[in-house]
Amino acid sequence: MTRILVENLNGLDLGGITTHIFNYISVLQRNSDYKIDIVVTVQENNDVIDKFKSLGCGIIHLPHRQKQLFRYIMALCRIMYKGSYDIVHIHGNSATAVLELQIAKWLGIKARIIHNHSSCCQHKILNKLLLPGYRRSFTQAIACSIEAGEWLYGETQFTILRNAIKVEPFIFNVDKRKTMRCVFGFKDDEYVVGHIGIFMEAKNHSFLIEVFAKYHALQPKSKLLLVGDGELRHLVEAAIDKNKVNDCVILAGLRSDIPDVLQAMDIFLFPSIYEGMPLSVVEAQASGLPCIISDAVTKMVNIGEDVIQLPLSKGADYWAEYLGNVKYELSRQERCERNIKLITKAGYNIETEAENLMRIYKNL
Numbered sequence: 001m002t003r004i005l006v007e008n009l010n011g012l013d014l015g016g017i018t019t020h021i022f023n024y025i026s027v028l029q030r031n032s033d034y035k036i037d038i039v040v041t042v043q044e045n046n047d048v049i050d051k052f053k054s055l056g057c058g059i060i061h062l063p064h065r066q067k068q069l070f071r072y073i074m075a076l077c078r079i080m081y082k083g084s085y086d087i088v089h090i091h092g093n094s095a096t097a098v099l100e101l102q103i104a105k106w107l108g109i110k111a112r113i114i115h116n117h118s119s120c121c122q123h124k125i126l127n128k129l130l131l132p133g134y135r136r137s138f139t140q141a142i143a144c145s146i147e148a149g150e151w152l153y154g155e156t157q158f159t160i161l162r163n164a165i166k167v168e169p170f171i172f173n174v175d176k177r178k179t180m181r182c183v184f185g186f187k188d189d190e191y192v193v194g195h196i197g198i199f200m201e202a203k204n205h206s207f208l209i210e211v212f213a214k215y216h217a218l219q220p221k222s223k224l225l226l227v228g229d230g231e232l233r234h235l236v237e238a239a240i241d242k243n244k245v246n247d248c249v250i251l252a253g254l255r256s257d258i259p260d261v262l263q264a265m266d267i268f269l270f271p272s273i274y275e276g277m278p279l280s281v282v283e284a285q286a287s288g289l290p291c292i293i294s295d296a297v298t299k300m301v302n303i304g305e306d307v308i309q310l311p312l313s314k315g316a317d318y319w320a321e322y323l324g325n326v327k328y329e330l331s332r333q334e335r336c337e338r339n340i341k342l343i344t345k346a347g348y349n350i351e352t353e354a355e356n357l358m359r360i361y362k363n364l
Contacts, residue, residue, distance in 0.1 A: 002361060004036045005085045007100060009065070009092035011042035014254040015198055016279040017091050017117050018048060020144075020163050022055075027354035029055045034361070037083065041065050041072065047256050076100065080107045087111040087364055093118035093276065095130035095152070101137035111364035114138040115161070119147040119298070120274035122201060140364060144277035145298040159360065163279045164353035167343060169259035170286035172336035180264035184225060184250055191222045193323070194265030194289070196258065196280040197272075199230030204271045204294070206239040207316060211269065213243035214320035224249045227261055262287040267326060271312060271319070272297055281307070286343055288336030290326055292319070303346045304339035 006025070008017050021038075028034050037058035040049060042065050049059055060079055063071040080088070080103060088104040090097050090113065097114055104112045114134075121127050131154075141158035143149030149158040186192055193212055197203040205226070212224045226236070226249065240249050255261055258280075262268075268284035270293040277298055284291050285304040293301070295309045302309070308326075310319055330338070347353050 001035050002033055002087065003083065003085045004034060004087045004089060004361070005039065005060075005080065005083060006036060006089045007039035007041075007091065009042070009090065009097055009100070011044070012038065012040045012048055012052075013045050014048060014256055016163070019258075019279055020117070021091060022048075022051060023165060023350045024354050024357055025052070025055055025057060026166070027350055028358065029057070031358070037085075039076075039079070045254070073099070073103070076103055077107065080104055080109060085109055087113060087361060089113040089115060091115045091117060093152075094121035094123065094127045095134035096123070096126065098130050098134040098137050102133070105137055110139065112138045113140045113142060113360070113364070115142040115144075116148050116152045116158075116276065117144050118202070118274065118276040119145070119151045120202070140360060142360070145300045147298045147300075148276035159356075161357060161360075162346075162348050162353050163277045163282060164348045164350040165279065165282055165286060165343070166350050167286050167340045170262065170283055170336070171340065172288045172333050173263065174333075176260060177263040180260050184223075184252070184264055186223060186264060187221075189221055191219060192225055192264060192266045193222060193269050194225045194227070194262070194267065194284075195269050196227040196261075196284075197270075197278075198228050199232040199236050201232065202273050202275065203228075204273050204312070205232070205236045207271050207312065208269055209236070209239040209243055209245065209249070210316040211271065211319040211323065212249070213245045214316050215323045216245055216248055218320065218324050222248065225252060225261075225265060226250065227252045227255050227258070229254050258283060259287065262289060265289055267292065267323070269323070270294065270297065271310075273312070275301075277301060282343065282348055285339045286336070288332045288334075288339060290328070290335075292323060292326070303348060304335070304342050306335060306339065 041062040062075045090100050141153045142161045143158050268289045268291040275297045281301045290306040292308050295311050
């Protein structure tokens with residue numbers, strides 16, 4: 001049996017990286033050859049932890065990585081030493097993962113996987129300082145996109161592992177749509193602009209809200225549904241106040257029922273400053289939603305036929321006008337069926353893509 005230790009350095013929350021990990025492990029755990037333990041630190045969500053437990057994963061609680069760094073290091077050393085792990089698989093978005101990788105290296109764990117999920121990071125200077133040691137500390141590099149891999153690994157060889165999803169939960173359902181729109185209080189004639197993402201700099205919420213405010217001025221029967229939370233929530237709330245759209249923006253918080261929430265939306269708006277390979281845009285396409293996203297997002301995410309990429313430099317007025325001119329040639333049901341076929345064909349169906357991760361584990 002292969003023993004694997006998995007850690008998401010951004011925390012085990014309701015974000016895209018955690019969803020990615022869960023999707024893959026849900027397939028891997030059907031195979032009795034793997035025993036997977038999950039490290040929980042930084043952020044903890046009991047619902048998420050229970051979902052991993054239901055898959056048969058072991059849950060290891062460690063001290064907070066930033067606030068209690070020394071205790072975290074000592075605890076992680078004990079876990080890696082006693083666990084007799086064959087593989088350590090670290091998920092992150094910068095060279096700060098050198099800490100976990102070097103500990104694994106010092107303790108003799110020969111298979112050390114680093115898995116990058118972004119094409120940039122917030123602490124650029126620290127990242128640059130750590131890069132030389134970082135690139136010598138792993139034995140296998142994985143990235144969610146070409147841009148994410150080239151940004152962090154440079155000329156070091158890496159493997160692309162797609163942010164694949166379980167497509168079945170996203171199949172469009174009229175009754176579910178009616179139910180979810182009632183949950184959020186949307187009227188039948190209201191047009192719902194949606195976004196899913198952590199409240200952080202990369203997601204560009206201030207611009208998103210400005211775009212919606214200008215669109216709302218053109219189309220009063222519209223609402224903005226923001227799913228997510230984070231350390232920049234106060235700036236999101238300030239942007240809502242500044243643009244005077246308090247009565248038409250719903251802050252839904254962190255949700256575990258994303259497939260259902262997407263049913264309530266009419267269009268997906270995603271003006272990120274940088275991304276690796278946004279899982280939420282793949283999920284939105286699977287549910288049959290047209291997606292307007294920034295050209296800073298990798299073109300690899302254009303899987304279906306409903307993704308439009310716009311430059312942020314054009315400004316909020318341009319985006320709002322474009323949002324108002326989106327036309328539909330097919331019904332939501334037809335777009336959903338078509339996109340799910342394209343997603344599966346492109347390798348973003350977890351049932352087929354998980355085999356690639358299994359091959360990586362076996363080769364190591």
